Amino acid sequence: MADLGKDRLGSAGDDFYEALLAAHKGLSFQESAALNARLVLILANLVGDPDTLKAALDAARETGRRD
Structure with missing residues (x-):
């Protein structure tokens, strides 16, 4: 599974x-x-991996609850 917390865009994220x-x-x-x-x-x-996608959904939902 991918490390969802890793910043892969760097300054390109902006x-x-x-x-x-x-x-x-x-x-x-x-x-x-x-x-x-x-x-x-x-x-x-593009990601194509169901486990990574599920982890991303879970992370996005949890992040939204903390905001």
């Missing part, structure tokens, strides 16, 4: 975050949610 925000600019809440869903499915297909 660039990705800006691109993500730009992709959502001007979208309604529903359109933004649909974009996120499509992005998750595209990235899940």
Whole structure:
């Protein structure tokens, strides 16, 4: 299983975050949610490992509960 806490983007993470925000600019809440869903499915297909994907879901859900 992948180390989900490891930062693999480094400073490029800021660039990705800006691109993500730009992709959502001007979208309604529903359109933004649909974009996120499509992005998750595209990235899940790229990862391709069900155990890693389940761990990522668990980590995202737990992180959301602490915020």
